[in-house]
Amino acid sequence: xxxxESVREQKMVxxxxxxxxxxxxxxxxxxxxxxxxxxxxxxxQLGVVDPVVSLTYRFALSAALLFAWSAFRRERIxxxxxxxxxxxxxGFFTFGVNYTLVYWAExxxxxxxxxxxxxxMAFVNLAVFRLVFGQRAxxxxxxxxxxxxxxxxxxxWTEVVGAQLDQRAxxxxxxxxxxxxxxxxxxxxxxxxxxxGAAVAPYTGWAMGYGALLLALFAxxxxxxxxxEPTFGYVASLIHLSLNGSVIAFLLYYGLARRRGxxxxxxxxxxxxxxxxxxxxxxxxxxWGPFALAGVALVLAGQYLLLRxxxx
Numbered sequence: 001x002x003x004x005e006s007v008r009e010q011k012m013v014x015x016x017x018x019x020x021x022x023x024x025x026x027x028x029x030x031x032x033x034x035x036x037x038x039x040x041x042x043x044x045q046l047g048v049v050d051p052v053v054s055l056t057y058r059f060a061l062s063a064a065l066l067f068a069w070s071a072f073r074r075e076r077i078x079x080x081x082x083x084x085x086x087x088x089x090x091g092f093f094t095f096g097v098n099y100t101l102v103y104w105a106e107x108x109x110x111x112x113x114x115x116x117x118x119x120x121m122a123f124v125n126l127a128v129f130r131l132v133f134g135q136r137a138x139x140x141x142x143x144x145x146x147x148x149x150x151x152x153x154x155x156x157w158t159e160v161v162g163a164q165l166d167q168r169a170x171x172x173x174x175x176x177x178x179x180x181x182x183x184x185x186x187x188x189x190x191x192x193x194x195x196x197g198a199a200v201a202p203y204t205g206w207a208m209g210y211g212a213l214l215l216a217l218f219a220x221x222x223x224x225x226x227x228x229e230p231t232f233g234y235v236a237s238l239i240h241l242s243l244n245g246s247v248i249a250f251l252l253y254y255g256l257a258r259r260r261g262x263x264x265x266x267x268x269x270x271x272x273x274x275x276x277x278x279x280x281x282x283x284x285x286x287x288w289g290p291f292a293l294a295g296v297a298l299v300l301a302g303q304y305l306l307l308r309x310x311x312x
Contacts, residue, residue, distance in 0.1 A: 024260055027252035031268045034249040036275025041245065042106065044237035048229040051103035052219045057228075057238060059095050059212040062246035066205030069247070077202045086193035087206040094186030095211025096218075101179035109172030117176040119152035119299075120145075121183060121269035125262055128184040133191070141263055144302040148270030151298030154291045187262045190254060200254045208246065270299050 045054045070077050079087060105114050123145040129135045193203050219226070229235075257265035274296045 024256055024264075027256040028268060028271065031249045031252050031256070032271040032275055034244045035268060035272040036278075038241055038245040039272070041237040041240050042103065044233045045241070046103075046107065049227050049234070050219065050224045051107075052100060052215055052222075053224055053226060054238070055095075055099055055103060056212050056215040056219060058242050058246060059099075059208040059215065061238070061242040063205050063209035063212055065243065065247045066201055066208065066251075070199070070202040070205060073201070075199050075202055077205070079198060079203065079206055080196065082196045083193055083198040083203060084206065086189045086196055086198070087203055088210045089189030090186050090193065090204075090207040091210030091212075092186075092214060093182045093189065095208050096214045097182035098179045098186060099211075100215065100218075101175040101182065105172040105175040105179065107172070108168040109176070114172070114176050117173065118180055119149045119270040119273060121180055122148055122263050122267040124180050124184045125187055125266040128181075128188060129191075129262065132188050144304075145263065145267065145270075147298050147302030148267055151295040151300075151302060152270055152273045154295030154298065184266070187257070187266065190257065191262060194254075194258055200251060200258070204250050204254060208250075267302065270302060274299060 045051070049057075067077060102114060102118070123142070126142060126145060189207075193207075253265050253268065
C-alpha cells in the first residue's frame with residue numbers, strides 16, 4: 001500500500017469519529033444555551049397563570065411541533081405498544097413529575113439552590129442506571145459528575161449560603177430532589193424507547209403529548225384556573241420554552257444520549273447554571289466572584305472528564 005493510500009485510509013477511519021464528536025459538542029453547546037436561558041424564562045411564566053397550566057401549554061405546543069417535524073421528515077409517527085408504554089413513562093416522570101416539581105420548588109426556594117441540586121442529575125443517573133440496568137460506570141464518570149455538583153455549588157455559593165432554610169424552603173429542596181429522581185427515571189424510559197427502536201422525534205412528541213395530557217388532567221382535577229396571560233413576556237417565554245427549551249433541546253439531548261450515554265447527556269444540568277448566571281448578570285445585575293469563577297472551571301473540567309470516559 002502506498003503512503004498516499006495509507007493516509008487516505010486513516011482519514012476514512014477517523015472521519016466518522018470526528019463527525020460524531022462534532023455532533024456531540026454541538027448538542028452539548030445548544031442544549032446548554034437553551035436550558036441555561038430557560039431558568040430566566042421560567043420566571044416570566046410565574047405569576048398570573050398557574051405553573052401546571054403553563055406547563056400544559058408548553059408541552060402541548062412542543063408535542064404538536066415535534067409531530068409536524070416528524071411528518072415533514074416523513075418519519076413514522078405511530079408507535080408500537082412497547083414504544084407507547086415507554087413514551088408514557090417518559091412523559092409521566094420527565095415532563096410531568098420532574099418539571100412540575102421544579103416549577104413549584106422555584107416558588108419556595110431560590111433558583112440557585114434548585115440549580116445546585118439539579119446539577120446532581122448526572123450523579124443520580126449513574127446510580128439509577130446501575131440499579132435498573134446493572135451498568136457499571138467508570139470511576140472517571142463518577143468523579144466528573146461529582147465535579148459538576150461541587151462546581152455549581154461554588155458558582156451559587158452566595159445564594160446558597162444566604163438562603164433562608166425555613167419550612168417552605170425545605171419543602172422546595174425536597175421537591176427538587178424528587179424532581180431530579182423523576183428525571184433520572186424518565187431517562188430509564190427514554191432508554192427503553194431507544195431499545196424498542198423508536199425514532200427520537202416522534203417518540204419525544206408522544207412523550208410530551210402524554211405529559212401535557214397528564215398535566216391537563218391534574219390541573220382539572222385539582223381545580224386549577226385555565227387562564228392565559230396575553231403579554232409579550234409571557235408569550236415570548238412560552239415560545240422560547242416550547243421551541244428552544246423543549247423541541248430543539250430534547251431532540252439534541254436524546255440524540256446525544258443515544259450516542260454518548262445518558263450520563264453524559266444529563267451532565268448538561270451542570271453546564272446550564274453557569275449560563276443561567278450569566279443571563280442573570282445581564283438582566284438582574286448578578287455579580288461574579290472568585291468562587292463563581294472557580295465553580296465554572298470545575299464544571300468545565302467535569303465535562304472534559306466525562307467526554308473522556310468510556311460509554312457505559
